[in-house]
Amino acid sequence: MLTSKQKKFLNSIFNPKEIIWEKASLFAYGVDSSSLHGEPEVVVLPSKVDQIQKLLFFAQNEGIHIVPRGRGTGRAGACVPKKGIVVSLLKLNHIIEIRKNDFVVIVEPGVITYNLQQELKKYNLFYPPDPASVKFSTIGGNVATNAGGMQALKYGVTGDYVLGLEVVLADGTLLNLKNFCHKNVCGLNLAKLFVGSEGTLGIISKIYLKVLPLPNYSVSILFGFKSLDKAISNILNLFKEGFLPCALEIIDKNCLNAISKVDSLPWEKDLNIQTVLIVKFDGTENSVKEDINRVLSLFSADVSIVGKTEEEQEKIWELRRKISPAAYRLKPAKLSEDFTVPRGKIGEFLRAGERLSNQYDLPVLTFGHVGDGNIHTNIMYDPEKIEDRKKADKIHRLLLEKTLELEGTITGEHGIGLLKKKYIGLQLDSNTLQIMNAIKCTLDPNNILNPGKAF
Ligand SMILES: Cc1cc2nc3c(=O)[nH]c(=O)nc-3n(C[C@H](O)[C@H](O)[C@H](O)COP(=O)(O)OP(=O)(O)OC[C@H]3O[C@@H](n4cnc5c(N)ncnc54)[C@H](O)[C@@H]3O)c2cc1C
Known part of the structure; x- marks a missing residue:
């Protein structure tokens, strides 16, 4: 609990528009996009850097926890406070x-x-x-x-x-x-x-x-395949031939099933498309056109839709954006992951997802940045059903182990925060963690900055 002297000090460096004490407003600064929440004692919104300097000098001497915060969109609970002061950087926005x-x-x-x-x-x-x-x-x-x-x-x-x-x-x-x-x-x-x-x-x-x-030209193409294996072999061919698209995304059959419950898919139903790849090339008009022609003749797809204008490309990418909201048509809750594997091992990871989905009879959605090995995984389950919850946890654990077996990482994008702290020792050895902690001790000897997060 902050003392009245400490509160007085904070009120002296932040004007009333830069400090929030009301409980109801504090709530919004205690959450991010994970399911975690905490409650700060106060939120400050500095508009000058010297305010942050004064604040940290004071907090270090008083042993008060400080949690920096941007927009709170993090998915790992990294800006969720346990207590102390949240420092929102939103007013330093020039x-x-x-x-x-x-x-x-x-x-x-x-x-x-x-x-x-x-x-x-x-x-x-x-x-x-x-x-x-x-x-x-x-x-x-x-x-x-x-x-x-x-x-x-x-x-x-x-x-x-x-x-x-x-x-x-x-x-x-x-x-x-x-x-x-x-x-x-x-x-x-x-x-x-x-x-x-x-x-x-x-x-x-x-x-x-x-x-x-700024690249001045781009084209996106949607390729549909009748099997996951066919899609994977086309991805590997693309890499082998030395293409470097700016984006290469995958949408698996469980995602397509979810999307089909909210919208029609842009191909004939009896084509039985099981996996979609979306490829985007950017650069100069000539180089992009050359890439497109080459990739169209390289790929053996069952459906191809080329988007040249901005509107046509938007339509293609809309399919990708529909996955997250549509997923809830399959089950009311999800365990969401950002496991990442080396690019040469994406096939093994995707097949493991498909196998576990069949084995445990729960929808496991695999989609996202297949080009760089960062495949998003949503394990869908019904939290009201204990059996579902157990199966989802089991699949999660097996996919985590598979990721590490494939020499991948437990997080390719979202970070460790609070959510993944329990797993960090599975990936990093004790020497590495010791050095990280030594750096932390040198820079923050009183452990006031976002304590308990990351490593
Ligand atoms: C719909 C959605 C889609 C997303 N897609 C992606 C994606 O494609 N790729 C991806 O990588 N992530 C993604 N994320 C996660 C998230 O958006 C990113 O982690 C983003 O970088 C967080 O930015 P933020 O401003 O919201 O930071 P916050 O969530 O507020 O903070 C994140 C971390 O940064 C620290 N921090 C913030 N500002 C500062 C600062 N000035 N100084 C020191 N530390 C600071 C916080 O303490 C915390 O540890 C997604 C999240 C959502 C909700």
């Missing part, structure tokens, strides 16, 4: 500078990633990382979780675009890791240490990002 000639942009952490992408378009520039939450998550949250998205196959993830950072450390020190160069090997790359650190090492207050020229 694009500070676009350096067109340097292909660099400098932003505050509370900028919504989509807004940045739209602004950059005016300069013919492109910031590729595109988590599905791009329209509502913040760039600070994306950096702190090293968010990836559909285009990671070609363009990589958030961390690949972080050139430099400014970070407020646990004792209030401002660490200036600014960098405007696309290449820089001067000393240890400390900025990268904060990428994916889930708010445990410092509060990111400024971000220097690399940007690219």
Whole structure:
């Protein structure tokens, strides 16, 4: 519990619009997109970096927990507080500078990633990382979780675009890791240490990002296959032939079944399509057209739908977006995972999902970023039925073990947060965890920053 002296101090550095004490409003800052929730004692919304510095200096001395927060879209409970102060970065939301000639942009952490992408378009520039939450998550949250998205196959993830950072450390020190160069090997790359650190090492207050020229042409194609095996062998052929699409997504038969309960599928029913791949190429018009012609002759699909205009492409991608809401037509609850396997092992992982679904008679939906091995898994179940719940847990455990057996990772996108802490020791050895904890102790000796999260 904060003392009245501590409350007085907080009221002295944050004006009434920058601090929330009312219980009802605090609730919204105690949740994210996981099923977890907690309750902060107070929420502050700094609009200047020196407020964060004063706050952390004070919190370190007083031993008060600090939980940084972007838009709260995280799926692992990483910004869910146990107690203490939530620091919302949403008021630090300015694009500070676009350096067109340097292909660099400098932003505050509370900028919504989509807004940045739209602004950059005016300069013919492109910031590729595109988590599905791009329209509502913040760039600070994306950096702190090293968010990836559909285009990671070609363009990589958030961390690949972080050139430099400014970070407020646990004792209030401002660490200036600014960098405007696309290449820089001067000393240890400390900025990268904060990428994916889930708010445990410092509060990111400024971000220097690399940007690219905006590709001016793209085409998406939907391919339908009568079996999962056929789809997998076509994916492997695509890799073997050296194609690098910007997106390659899979939709399995359980997903198609769910979607068919809310909408009609864009092919004749008796074609009996079991798996869909959506491939997108971008670049110059000539290079994309060449790729499309080659891929159309390479693939032996049972259905092909080519989307050239923006509208046609949207229609294709709509099918992918329908999966999550439609899934609840199969069962009322889901265990959702972001297991990721090496690209050469996607076939084994997908077949394991299909086999377990049949064996336990529960819908296991596998879909998503098959191109980079990050296959989303939704195990659907009825929480009212104990048997269902047990079967879902069993499938979850077996898929986790399969992922590790295939030398994959327990999280390719969503991070560890609170949800996956119990599994981290299955993937990382004790030496690795010890070094992570030593880094944490050095930067945050009193363990005030997002304690109990990540590692
Ligand atoms: C519908 C939906 C789709 C999604 N799709 C994807 C996807 O495709 N790919 C993907 O990777 N993720 C995805 N996510 C997960 C989530 O959107 C990402 O993890 C995102 O990066 C979180 O951003 P946020 O602003 O909401 O951060 P929050 O959820 O608020 O915070 C996430 C973590 O970052 C820390 N943090 C936030 N800001 C700062 C800061 N300035 N300094 C230090 N630490 C900070 C928090 O403490 C917390 O640990 C999805 C989530 C939803 C709900």
